Amino acid sequence: MPDSFWAAAVFALVLRGINRSLGTTALLLLPGTICHELAHWITGWALLADPEDFSVRPHREARAPLGFPRTPAPGGAMGANRWILGSVTFRHITWYNGLFVGLAPLGLIPAAWWCSRQIDWNTAPLLAIPWFYGTAALLGSGIPSSADWQIAFRSWPFWLFLAGWVLLHA
Incomplete structure (x- = not known):
């Protein structure tokens, strides 16, 4: 892998570690957020999960302890507020498409690798900056969120098959 990657x-x-309470951070992460949510939407459309809502408008959400309903962030006292940078909702997540829809952003990592191959600091340093930023944006947005993993775990037959395969071949 190239050093730029x-x-x-x-x-x-x-x-990813920047304080997400800043509006400028949401703007800085917007290209990656769009790619992340498009990965979910395109995969959901292709696998008949019926995507119905696509949003890249950042909004605050309060984290509630497990088992408690989430409250709106303004004035909500349950848990620390966090920014939700984007979302896609689906009407038909099932055991056969949940894994692929939930983990769709992992497909951005090969795209990030390709972008990193375009970086040439020696001959065109100014042109390397957008490629470097694109690589970082794709890598950062290629990491599934906790909500993405919850969707992926709805594909329990796949995980059961995988566990059986690992046990048989270990």
């Missing part, structure tokens, strides 16, 4: 990976971690 690893440097962009570190930059992506820095972007």
